[in-house]
Amino acid sequence: MKVNRTELTWWERLYLPTLLNGFRVTLRHFFSRKRSGVYGDKQKKFAAKTTMQYPEEKWDVPTGYRGAPYLVKDVDEKTKCVSCQLCEFVCPPRAIRITPPGDTGVVDRDGAEKMPKEFEIDMLRCIYCGYCQEVCPEEAIFLLKDYAITGESREELIYDMEKLLELGGADKRAYDHHVQDGVGEGIKKWETKTREAGEQPEFH
Template identity: 35%
Template sequence: MPDLFKPLAGFKVTFGSMFAEPITESYPEEKTPTAPRYHGRHQLNRHPDGLEKCIGCELCAWACPADAIFVEGADNTDDERYSPGERYGRVYQINYLRCIGCGLCIEACPTRALTMTNDYELADDNRADLIYEKDRLLAPLAPEMTAPPHDMAPGATDENYYRGEVSADGSVERGASTIPGDVS
């Protein structure tokens, strides 16, 4: 007689969950905040005066295990300066069809130019739109920033930029680092 009720024992979980309160997220209407260290969409950052932090070194592309990043560097000239130093990233692409969100590119960046935002909505119905070009990756200009190309701050060197000593108005505050945790 006990073998007769064994098939019904499997339905115990089903019947128990039929009358439980449902756990539903209203995702498109109500977006929940992500964790502070969530790896979402990439962003190319700028210095406070508007120059790009990317120096076109291609270390992020070399560090990417999925081969999702393509960088082509070019030389800055006196007429067109996009970043402090000798080079800038002329072409910058991230293929989100290949990106696995590991963050190794962030670790490889020597100038902290590449970071990851909390933006997680990367779905699209067109494959070509998931290859982000530099114009979609660059951080927007703040009101006090000047769009590149423009000269470096007067009297500043590329080292002043990397130490965070150049402010938005173009003044150089030597010895005063604005990077948290940085001791110069």
């Protein structure tokens, strides 16, 4: 193959145009406001920067993102979990361990028969599959936004119930995070289930 080389003019061969162009381009970038298309319209506060200062600033993850699973509280700040242990059974890597209350259990709200004595999630084992959220009849566990779970020891990364409840926060936040198309006010699994039950063919 023959490569056609462009014949440079005398002025171009003098190397000066390249040099001046280099000065121009580098200066423009040096003083530019480091605007990046990556963050675009979504995140105005990062719009002027190309690089995100990571541990201090984090991506605001999209709605429905499956981060770390946390327990949520109901509107009265009470535990929603009723210790049915479905999540424990469904969990593929067996990251969840629930200690049921036994005979001496106490509950902190009406309408619940029991609540777990201890609820632990090993964040090192969790694979963020979301089965626990899927299976929970009480909508007590949700995969929220946290995606960078770090610690200095293995023990530190086994989150107990107190910590999970604190990190989970109010269930409104969890609903807002998992708002799906056409579901205005959260997931409300029971409504779906009721509707589905109603749609079952009747057997006489």
